[in-house]
Amino acid sequence: MTSSMPPPSFAPVAFQPEIESVLRTNYTSDQWSSIRSALALPPSTTFLRVNTLLLPRSEAKVMLQTYVDGQCTEKGWPSCPVYEHPVFTDVLYLQVEGPLVVEPAGNEVIIDTMCGNAVLRGADIFATGVLAAQAPMRKGDRVAVYVDLDGACLRGQSREYTGRKTFVGNGIALMGREDLYKGSAKQLRGKGVGVQMTSPLYKSPGLSDMFSRGIILQNLPSIMVGHALDPQPGQTVLDMCAAPGGKSTHLAALMKDQGTIIALDRSFPKIDRLTAYISAQNLKSVKAYCCDATGCVMKQAETDAFLNTESIEWWPTGSRITALPRETFDRVLLDGPCSALGQRPNFSPDITLGVLKHYPQYQRSLLHAAHKLLKPGGILVYSTCTFNAAENEHNVAYAIATFPDLEILPILPAFEGIAAPGLEGVPGLCEDARRACCRFEPGMECGEGLESIGFFFARFRKREVQGVHSDTVAHQDSTSR
Numbered sequence: 205m206t207s208s209m210p211p212p213s214f215a216p217v218a219f220q221p222e223i224e225s226v227l228r229t230n231y232t233s234d235q236w237s238s239i240r241s242a243l244a245l246p247p248s249t250t251f252l253r254v255n256t257l258l259l260p261r262s263e264a265k266v267m268l269q270t271y272v273d274g275q276c277t278e279k280g281w282p283s284c285p286v287y288e289h290p291v292f293t294d295v296l297y298l299q300v301e302g303p304l305v306v307e308p309a310g311n312e313v314i315i316d317t318m319c320g321n322a323v324l325r326g327a328d329i330f331a332t333g334v335l336a337a338q339a340p341m342r343k344g345d346r347v348a349v350y351v352d353l354d355g356a357c358l359r360g361q362s363r364e365y366t367g368r369k370t371f372v373g374n375g376i377a378l379m380g381r382e383d384l385y386k387g388s389a390k391q392l393r394g395k396g397v398g399v400q401m402t403s404p405l406y407k408s409p410g411l412s413d414m415f416s417r418g419i420i421l422q423n424l425p426s427i428m429v430g431h432a433l434d435p436q437p438g439q440t441v442l443d444m445c446a447a448p449g450g451k452s453t454h455l456a457a458l459m460k461d462q463g464t465i466i467a468l469d470r471s472f473p474k475i476d477r478l479t480a481y482i483s484a485q486n487l488k489s490v491k492a493y494c495c496d497a498t499g500c501v502m503k504q505a506e507t508d509a510f511l512n513t514e515s516i517e518w519w520p521t522g523s524r525i526t527a528l529p530r531e532t533f534d535r536v537l538l539d540g541p542c543s544a545l546g547q548r549p550n551f552s553p554d555i556t557l558g559v560l561k562h563y564p565q566y567q568r569s570l571l572h573a574a575h576k577l578l579k580p581g582g583i584l585v586y587s588t589c590t591f592n593a594a595e596n597e598h599n600v601a602y603a604i605a606t607f608p609d610l611e612i613l614p615i616l617p618a619f620e621g622i623a624a625p626g627l628e629g630v631p632g633l634c635e636d637a638r639r640a641c642c643r644f645e646p647g648m649e650c651g652e653g654l655e656s657i658g659f660f661f662a663r664f665r666k667r668e669v670q671g672v673h674s675d676t677v678a679h680q681d682s683t684s685r
């Protein structure tokens with residue numbers, strides 16, 4: 205390390221022109237350039253959620269501080285304090301410093317952009333993430349780690365990579381080249397951590413080991429979604445798009461593991477992993493099913509037959525199901541598939557215009573199912589991890605216009621000053637509804653001095669009878685402003 209070098213800088217994220225023209229519509233030039241700059245960097249705060257079923261936050265804080273101190277000593281960093289979030293009683297956080305001045309040391313290791321994103325947030329590199337390792341790389345060597353920005357580096361390449369790349373820090377090889385690759389086809393042989401990051405560009409301790417101790421890495425807006433849904437012990441809750449399970453397990457903790465959480469995902473392998481994740485946390489209330497949530501609604505007669513028993517018999521966890529009973533869920537979470545453009549850092553967004561334009565329609569089909577499954581009086585939270593207005597404010601306006609019994613609920617007082625309101629100028633979104641949206645622009649402060657990913661959510665209630673509740677904003681038709 206040398207102090208004479210200037211700190212490294214990351215170029216603002218560049219989008220294809222046709223994507224940029226869609227995304228920047230609602231922003232001034234300054235806002236758009238600050239979003240692009242923020243997307244190139246990791247958030248400056250790392251948030252962790254405490255599994256309060258397992259331990260109180262005060263105990264988790266002490267345990268985490270001890271672990272972080274150990275990591276700081278190992279890496280030669282000054283101590284990094286762990287803080288309790290002032291509003292959310294299950295949240296701890298630490299501030300991340302960077303980019304630090306680190307000089308590349310040793311032969312190079314090339315990783316892909318996804319792995320690079322994780323390294324900047326404190327991760328080590330699994331063998332599967334090592335795209336190429338300059339020869340000769342032996343176990344114990346110091347290596348300089350670079351991200352292949354164009355996805356053009358050949359797996360297993362042994363010479364220096366001359367394509368576009370960016371340095372993300374130094375590490376120690378825990379495997380040599382011969383442990384990583386085998387044969388002329390350079391098939392991957394190694395398993396487990398391939399490179400341990402010893403001098404990453406960001407002072408961000410690796411915290412994935414804390415999971416087994418009930419301290420879970422989760423971005424603040426994702427944690428706020430659980431609090432926005434406000435599930436109560438004993439309720440019946442639906443998480444329509446649940447894998448990998450960060451929010452389902454949070455809902456279980458908020459419900460003290462009492463009640464039923466039906467967690468769906470369309471992907472069978474993801475349901476397998478989710479089932480393992482739930483049992484690793486010893487949760488009894490979460491039942492995971494493989495199901496396409498777009499059409500998962502029983503007809504009324506089927507619903508009546510299903511519910512007309514003394515106690516509802518859900519299916520064995522892990523099974524494949526096709527439909528759920530109508531108007532049965534006290535709470536519905538729709539944290540569906542989205543363009544994920546709020547994730548940070550994001551070295552090179554590779555989304556196509558076709559895919560970007562497909563999402564809002566797909567999310568609307570999920571909204572239709574959510575509305576049918578929600579009990580009158582029940583609460584729905586709709587969320588995405590993107591800043592794309594078409595998937596956010598436009599879908600909120602769509603929901604308000606399409607479902608006359610669905611009313612958007614105002615922002616919870618505790619969220620004021622943490623979330624920003626929705627974007628202006630969206631047709632069909634009146635001022636009250638815009639203010640009820642919770643938007644997290646990439647790079648914006650979410651509380652004093654805190655920062656997270658780009659995110660969006662809104663809360664709705666299904667009216668029991670037509671009329672306006674005291675704590676809601678007025679329902680509006682699609683022509684109102």
Ligand SMILES: C[S@@+](CC[C@H](N)C(=O)[O-])C[C@H]1O[C@@H](n2cnc3c(N)ncnc32)[C@H](O)[C@@H]1O
Nearest residue numbers: 445446447448449450451469470496497539541
């Ligand atoms: C943003 S992720 C959900 C993250 C999750 N809520 C959490 O907090 O861990 C979206 C998920 O939706 C799933 N998905 C996509 N289409 C779906 C559908 N039609 N029905 C159910 N799940 C779907 C994807 O497989 C993916 O796992």
